[in-house]
Structure formats: C-alpha cells, structure tokens
Amino acid sequence: MKERRTGRVRRTAVEYRPPFLVSGPREALTPLARRLAALPVVASVTPGTGRPSLFDRRVRPLLSVTPERNAGRRALARTVDALGGYETFTLYDVDLTPPQLYHLGHALYPFAPVVGRGPELCATEPAETVDYATPPLRVARLEVRIAGERRGRIPPPDGRLGSVRLGDVTLEGPEDDLLRALVNELARSDPDILLTQGGDSFDLPWLYRRAAACGLTPAEFTLGRERVGFRPSRPARSFESYGRVLHRSASYPLPGRFHIDRENSFLYDDAEIAGLVDASRLSRLSLATVVRQSPGTCFTAMEMAQALSLGAHVPWKKNRPEDFRRGDHLVQADRGGVIFLPPVGVHDHVDEFDFASLYPHIMVRKNLSAETLECRCCPKSPIRAPGLGYRSCTRRVGLIPRALAPLLARRLAYKAALKRPGIPTEEATRLKRRVKMLKWILVTAFGYQGYRNARFGRIECHEAINAYARALLAALLPEAERAGYSVVHGIVDSLWLRPLSLDRPLDPERFAEEMSARFDLPLGYEGRYRWIVFLPAVTHGLGVPNRYYGLYEHGEFKLRGIGGRRHDTPVAVRRFEGEVLSLFRRARDADGVRALLPQALARADLFAARLAAGDWPVDELLISHRIGQEPEAFVTFTDSVAALRQLADAGARRGAGEFVRFVLLDRESRSFRHRVRAAELLTGDERYDREAYLDLLARDAETLLAPFGVDREMLRRRWDVVVAPPRERYRSPERPSQSALASASVYEGS
Amino acid sequence: MGRTAPTYRQALEERMKRWDEFARLLTTPEEREAFELVRTGARRYAAQATYVGSPDLLESILLSVLTDLAARLRAGTTARPSPP
Numbered sequence: 155m156k157e158r159r160t161g162r163v164r165r166t167a168v169e170y171r172p173p174f175l176v177s178g179p180r181e182a183l184t185p186l187a188r189r190l191a192a193l194p195v196v197a198s199v200t201p202g203t204g205r206p207s208l209f210d211r212r213v214r215p216l217l218s219v220t221p222e223r224n225a226g227r228r229a230l231a232r233t234v235d236a237l238g239g240y241e242t243f244t245l246y247d248v249d250l251t252p253p254q255l256y257h258l259g260h261a262l263y264p265f266a267p268v269v270g271r272g273p274e275l276c277a278t279e280p281a282e283t284v285d286y287a288t289p290p291l292r293v294a295r296l297e298v299r300i301a302g303e304r305r306g307r308i309p310p311p312d313g314r315l316g317s318v319r320l321g322d323v324t325l326e327g328p329e330d331d332l333l334r335a336l337v338n339e340l341a342r343s344d345p346d347i348l349l350t351q352g353g354d355s356f357d358l359p360w361l362y363r364r365a366a367a368c369g370l371t372p373a374e375f376t377l378g379r380e381r382v383g384f385r386p387s388r389p390a391r392s393f394e395s396y397g398r399v400l401h402r403s404a405s406y407p408l409p410g411r412f413h414i415d416r417e418n419s420f421l422y423d424d425a426e427i428a429g430l431v432d433a434s435r436l437s438r439l440s441l442a443t444v445v446r447q448s449p450g451t452c453f454t455a456m457e458m459a460q461a462l463s464l465g466a467h468v469p470w471k472k473n474r475p476e477d478f479r480r481g482d483h484l485v486q487a488d489r490g491g492v493i494f495l496p497p498v499g500v501h502d503h504v505d506e507f508d509f510a511s512l513y514p515h516i517m518v519r520k521n522l523s524a525e526t527l528e529c530r531c532c533p534k535s536p537i538r539a540p541g542l543g544y545r546s547c548t549r550r551v552g553l554i555p556r557a558l559a560p561l562l563a564r565r566l567a568y569k570a571a572l573k574r575p576g577i578p579t580e581e582a583t584r585l586k587r588r589v590k591m592l593k594w595i596l597v598t599a600f601g602y603q604g605y606r607n608a609r610f611g612r613i614e615c616h617e618a619i620n621a622y623a624r625a626l627l628a629a630l631l632p633e634a635e636r637a638g639y640s641v642v643h644g645i646v647d648s649l650w651l652r653p654l655s656l657d658r659p660l661d662p663e664r665f666a667e668e669m670s671a672r673f674d675l676p677l678g679y680e681g682r683y684r685w686i687v688f689l690p691a692v693t694h695g696l697g698v699p700n701r702y703y704g705l706y707e708h709g710e711f712k713l714r715g716i717g718g719r720r721h722d723t724p725v726a727v728r729r730f731e732g733e734v735l736s737l738f739r740r741a742r743d744a745d746g747v748r749a750l751l752p753q754a755l756a757r758a759d760l761f762a763a764r765l766a767a768g769d770w771p772v773d774e775l776l777i778s779h780r781i782g783q784e785p786e787a788f789v790t791f792t793d794s795v796a797a798l799r800q801l802a803d804a805g806a807r808r809g810a811g812e813f814v815r816f817v818l819l820d821r822e823s824r825s826f827r828h829r830v831r832a833a834e835l836l837t838g839d840e841r842y843d844r845e846a847y848l849d850l851l852a853r854d855a856e857t858l859l860a861p862f863g864v865d866r867e868m869l870r871r872r873w874d875v876v877v878a879p880p881r882e883r884y885r886s887p888e889r890p891s892q893s894a895l896a897s898a899s900v901y902e903g904s
Numbered sequence: 905m906g907r908t909a910p911t912y913r914q915a916l917e918e919r920m921k922r923w924d925e926f927a928r929l930l931t932t933p934e935e936r937e938a939f940e941l942v943r944t945g946a947r948r949y950a951a952q953a954t955y956v957g958s959p960d961l962l963e964s965i966l967l968s969v970l971t972d973l974a975a976r977l978r979a980g981t982t983a984r985p986s987p988p
Contacts, residue, residue, distance in 0.1 A: 484909050485909050485958075488908055489911070489957055490911070492954070493954070494951045495947075541957070644951075694947055696948060
C-alpha cells in the first residue's frame with residue numbers, strides 16, 4: 155500500500171486461504187470428503203450444495219476443500235482429480251490465484267484507492283470507475299553496462315559491471331561498491347516501477363550473477379522492496395501464437411516493486427503504464443502479471459470475475475467437446491468475415507468507414523455466450539445467427555456480454571473524453587493508452603471464443619459472430635449504393651467507398667450516422683483519402699486485401715503490409731520507402747501520384763547507386779528474423795541459420811521465437827562464416843553483398859510501385875544486377891536425421 | 905484459431921494445382937493466355953464464393969469464372985474489369 159500524501163509504501167498481510175470446489179455424484183463425494191479430511195495437506199473439507207456452473211439449472215452437491223497451504227492448491231486439486239479417475243469430479247476455482255480471489259471476495263482490486271488497513275481494507279470506488287485519479291507511481295529506468303562492452307554485443311561470460319544507470323543517476327566504480335551503491339540508490343529514490351529494455355533477459359540476471367560472484371547474499375542485494383532469491387520466478391519458454399513462434403524470457407519480478415521489461419512485454423509499447431494500470435484494475439491481476447501476459451489473460455480474468463459475481467464458479471478444466479455435426483454444416487459455419495479483393499492501382503475520393511469494435515458489439519447485441527447459445531429455455535428465440543440458425547437466449551444476459559458491455563462503454567467514454575476541447579495533453583496521452591489497451595482486450599475477446607483452451611469459449615459463438623458480421627456487411631453494400639457510393643474495397647468491418655458521381659458531393663459523416671442507427675452498431679467515418687494505392691499479389695496480380703498505402707486528407711498516412719510494416723526490412727530499405735512516401739505526400743489526387751512516378755524511380759536509382767558503391771553503413775543493412783524453431787531443428791541452410799551458428803560459436807544461444815539479426819555478406823556462400831555477419835559480431839568494416847541488397851531494394855520498390863508498372867526484373871536490369879540462376883536450396887544428403895547447426899562444419903570449405 | 909475446414913481460398917489454390925497439369929498440354933501461347941484468364945477469373949470472386957459457403961467447390965469456382973468472363977464480354981475487353 156502506498157500513502158498518497160507521504161509516498162510511503164507499507165506491507166499489509168492478511169491470512170487468506172481460499173477453498174476450491176469439487177462437484178460430483180453424492181455417493182462419490184462422501185468417501186472423498188472422508189479421505190481428504192485425513193490428509194495433512196488439507197485444512198478443512200465442508201460439504202454443501204450450489205450451482206457452480208453457468209450451465210447448471212439444478213442444485214448439485216459440492217465439497218469445499220481448503221488446502222493447508224496456498225502453494226499446495228494445485229497439487230491437491232490434481233490429487234482429487236486423480237482420485238476420481240479424471241472423470242468423476244469437476245473442480246472449480248482451482249487456478250484462480252489467491253490474490254485474485256481475495257480481490258474479488260473483498261471488493262478490492264490492484265491500484266484501488268483504499269481506506270482502513272488489514273482485513274478492514276476497503277476500496278473507496280469500484281474498479282469500473284471510468285474517471286479515476288491516476289495512482290502515484292514513481293518510475294525509474296534501469297540499465298546495466300558491462301565494462302568495456304557496447305550494449306547489444308555479447309558480453310564475455312565473466313564480464314564485470316561497468317556502470318548501472320538508475321533513473322537520472324549513473325553509478326560506476328568497483329563492482330562490489332557499485333552493487334551496494336545501487337541498493338542504496340534504490341532505497342533513496344524508492345521507485346515503484348523499474349523500467350528496462352531487456353531486463354528479464356539481460357540486466358537483472360546479470361546483476362544477480364555479479365552479485366553472487368561478489369559474494370553478496372539476497373539479504374544484502376535486493377532490487378525489490380522485499381528480499382528474494384537470485385533466480386527467475388519463471389524460466390524462459392517458446393510458444394506459438396497466431397501462427398508465429400514467440401519467445402518469452404525468464405521473468406524476474408521484484409516483490410514490492412514492479413519490473414517492466416519492454417522487450418518481454420507484448421502490451422507495454424501500446425498501452426504504457428496508463429493502459430496497464432487500467433487493465434490491472436479491471437482484471438484484478440497484478441501489474442506484474444498483466445505486463446508479461448497477453449491481453450487474452452486479462453480478458454479471461456475479467457470473465458472469471460464476472461462468473462464469480464454471478465454466483466457461478468470457474469471450472470478448472472474446460473470439458474465441453476464440440477457437438478457432432480455434418481461436413482456441409484462445417485463448411486457453412488467455419489468461415490470468417492467478408493474480405494474483398496481490392497482493385498489494384500491508385501484511387502482518389504475514397505471514403506473509409508470502420509465499425510468500432512464490431513465483434514464485441516455483436517456479442518453484446520446478440521447475447522452470444524457459451525451458455526446463452528442454443529439454450530433450452532428459448533426454443534422460439536427470434537435472435538438467430540444468419541445462415542446457421544444458432545439461437546440466442548432471450549431470458550438472461552450471457553457472461554461474455556456482461557463482461558464486454560462495460561468495456562465497450564468504457565472505451566466509448568474514453569474516446570468521448572478525448573474529443574473534449576481543451577483536454578490537457580498529458581490526460582489525452584493517458585486516455586489514448588487506455589483506449590489502446592481496451593482495444594487489445596476486446597480483440598482477444600472474440601478470438602478466445604474459438605480457442606480450445608479458453609475457459610468460457612465455445613466454437614459455435616465464434617461462428618455465430620462471423621455469420622452476423624458477414625450478413626451485416628452484405629446488408630451494408632446496397633445501402634452504400636443507395637446513398638450514392640460505389641464499393642471500392644471491404645474487409646470484415648471496414649469499407650472503402652467512392653462517390654458514383656463526383657459532381658454530387660456526399661456527406662460521409664451523415665452516412666455513418668444513418669448506418670449506425672439503421673444497424674444499431676457504431677459505424678465510424680475514418681476519413682477521406684487524397685489517394686490510396688491498392689497493391690497486387692506477386693503471384694497472380696489480383697489485389698491483396700491487406701496491402702495498401704494511402705494519404706488521408708487530414709495529412710496522415712495509412713500503411714498496411716508494405717516493407718516498413720515488416721520487421722525484417724532493413725533500415726536502408728525503410729529509408730527508401732520513407733522518401734517515396736514523403737514524395738507522394740505532395741500529390742493531391744491519383745493523377746498527382748502518377749505524375750510523381752518518374753521522381754520516385756529517380757529516388758530508387760539514387761539509393762541503388764549508393765548501395766552499389768559499397769559504402770552504406772552496415773548497421774542500416776541489418777535484417778532481423780524471428781526464429782521459427784529451435785536452432786537444432788533447421789534442415790535447410792539459410793541466412794538465419796548461418797547467423798545462429800556464428801552466435802552459437804560466440805557462446806550466445808538463441809531459442810525458438812527469439813530474433814536473430816544479421817548483415818548479408820555473400821548470399822551465395824555455403825560457409826556460415828562468410829554468408830552473413832550476426833549483428834552482435836559486427837565490426838563495422840564488413841563488405842556487404844551488394845547484389846543481395848540491390849535485389850532487396852528492387853523488391854521493395856516493386857511492392858510500392860507495382861500498380862504503376864514497375865517490376866523487379868525491370869529494376870534489376872536498370873541497375874545491372876546480375877542475379878545468380880535460381881538453384882535448389884542446399885539440403886544436406888543426411889537429412890532428416892542431422893541438423894544444419896549441429897554439423898555446420900559440413901558446409902565449411904565447400 | 906478454431907478453424908477446421910479449409911477456407912475457400914485455400915481449397916481453390918489446392919484445386920488449381922491440379923489445373924497445372926491441364927495447362928501443361930496446352931500448345932499455343934493463345935491457349936495458355938486464355939487459360940490464365942480462367943485462372944484469374946476463378947480467383948477474382950473469392951469474397952463472394954466464401955460468402956455463399958457452398959459445399960460444392962466447383963459450383964463456386966464456375967460461378968466466379970463465368971461472372972468474370974461475362975463481365976469481360978460486356979466490357980469487350982480481356983483487361984481486368986474493376987472488382988468487386
């Protein structure tokens with residue numbers, strides 16, 4: 155707890171051991187209770203009755219089991235599950251953490267303004283309050299440098315600390331003194347949040363490592379407000395999300411403070427502290443959890459809170475298999491939103507309209523939730539998913555709509571507040587961050603309906619939402635035409651429209667309002683484009699739905715799917731893109747863009763000439779790749795594999811989901827040493843592969859300018875790039891048993 | 905994300921792999937160009953075909969190709985009419 159007036163922080167301890175629930179047939183529960191009561195890890199077992207599940211209509215017998223220690227909660231739950239042969243018992247509230255349960259059971263939440271102390275602690279406003287005083291948090295940046303090393307290079311394993319920066323203070327000196335000085339500085343400035351760039355993977359483990367090497371104990375060297383061991387609370391791991399393999403570093407929380415590692419946080423860059431605090435309040439999860447987890451975790455926590463407030467409980471393992479259905483039904487149901495192929499080329503007078511949070515709004519309006527879909531109580535419900543016929547309950551509001559409605563209202567309230575004239579910049583930034591955070595949470599709310607592990611998800615909801623969205627867009631098209639528009643492009647919840655006749659100006663704001671009223675869903679007018687370019691696919695030349703760039707009349711660009719939006723594009727190529735865009739900024743309409751094409755090509759030639767001269771700074775040529783699998787698993791010898799092998803040689807191993815950055819030296823080389831140079835090993839005087847970078851430039855220029863007839867081949871000829879004849883990717887004859895990394899010496903000397 | 909059935913676009917691309925075999929025995933450039941038109945036509949109305957969600961893939965492909973051809977015929981051109 156932090157006292158607002160003095161800024162003092164103190165700890166309040168309350169003993170709290172929440173029970174979990176077991177439901178099952180009475181004849182199985184009675185012996186179970188007897189058996190559990192005899193176990194030393196069980197504090198108490200109380201029989202009772204209730205409706206633990208949202209689907210329950212009748213009262214069931216229950217056991218309320220309290221473990222002796224909170225840490226033994228999960229182990230005890232596993233025992234119970236095993237005793238029931240994994241099928242007799244259903245367990246509830248097992249994996250909610252005691253802090254979460256305490257917050258919910260006592261109407262408290264993280265960052266709540268409170269009065270009283272101990273068990274009498276009481277929040278002075280509900281968590282859902284929209285307009286609240288920002289909690290007084292002191293933030294300090296923490297950065298560690300190793301003696302004699304540039305940051306970003308691989309430090310030697312016994313490297314000593316050179317300096318540590320904390321907030322505005324830089325500490326230097328002999329390592330031993332330095333570490334003690336850091337502890338003193340922490341005590342003096344007493345920050346609540348330590349902000350690092352890579353703290354989980356580098357700064358904190360390195361500090362702890364050196365502290366241990368200097369013989370300091372956790373009692374002498376503490377970065378939090380409480381003593382804690384020198385080990386991470388969670389080891390590093392790789393996982394898959396939305397088709398990408400991601401990596402999460404080990405996490406080093408600091409009890410009594412918060413540690414935010416920007417590199418280890420999906421949400422920080424978008425939401426910043428204002429957004430994270432908001433999410434923490436709403437989800438009842440600690441900031442330390444929110445910052446390291448996905449928005450989905452926040453939403454799940456909010457669902458759990460909602461379930462508990464409805465008097466239901468949270469099932470431990472979801473046990474709801476998909477219903478059997480026919481193949482043709484699956485083809486009908488398992489579809490996404492409407493996605494058109496845009497007309498390739500440059501267009502002007504285009505108005506863009508977007509539905510705000512369309513899917514969450516549909517879930518609320520149509521009452522879509524696992525327990526309200528196809529309910530038994532409303533066989534005649536008029537709310538039916540178009541084409542699929544799934545009914546929604548008309549008697550009770552579902553869990554998901556209950557959880558979403560306040561979030562949607564909150565987002566609208568923030569957006570409305572942002573439009574207030576004369577709003578202070580600081581306040582505006584804070585609100586924007588909160589809006590961004592809410593947006594992420596709302597996005598996952600939909601995705602989690604179709605995710606097998608989602609606690610309250612149900613695939614039929616996912617399908618129903620898509621069905622409503624498709625029908626909505628289909629109904630919107632004739633309305634747009636009636637209003638005098640022709641449809642240029644549409645993706646799920648966005649429409650690009652152009653007036654049929656330019657002599658008759660249309661009022662887009664009014665159209666948006668009318669449609670919002672007509673469909674009872676908020677359609678917003680995003681703005682008019684001076685021009686917008688839809689880009690073709692290289693393979694078949696038709697438009698790609700999500701690849702375009704355009705300039706709004708209010709002077710902002712909207713860029714999708716072009717090089718600068720991809721993380722593997724080197725800075726040099728990004729610069730080229732930036733120059734082309736700032737050139738096109740001058741164009742007032744489509745003809746203006748076309749007229750600027752010769753100048754854009756001249757710019758490309760200039761870049762090509764400088765690249766070909768061979769003196770482009772190599773750090774602008776770094777290409778970064780996310781590693782899709784464990785380094786040992788690679789069979790094909792690629793640029794990334796070469797870089798990984800170099801790093802491994804230098805003692806730096808990378809895991810799946812981490813990034814590897816390198817400069818291309820000789821793309822044709824089959825030696826990992828000569829093909830690329832890893833970023834961490836750059837000396838600055840490398841000779842890069844000119845042809846390869848000219849080719850990258852040509853590829854990017856083609857992406858941007860293809861609708862104007864520019865293609866890669868033409869540019870290559872123009873720049874005299876000799877491209878080696880395509881050849882089969884090199885694969886070792888020993889595959890698949892061997893891996894490229896383990897035996898990279900095979901490639902040496904070849 | 906919970907997707908069991910292939911999308912129309914995936915199913916189409918899968919089917920078109922078989923078409924490569926067909927194209928292999930086309931002997932004149934005119935025929936090959938015409939075949940490319942058919943291929944483009946098949947891809948052009950993917951949004952509309954997805955919207956129908958017909959279990960009959962070929963029905964959707966044929967509708968897409970025929971609509972594309974009819975649109976070209978009306979416009980009197982082999983150039984691409986502007987979709988959608």
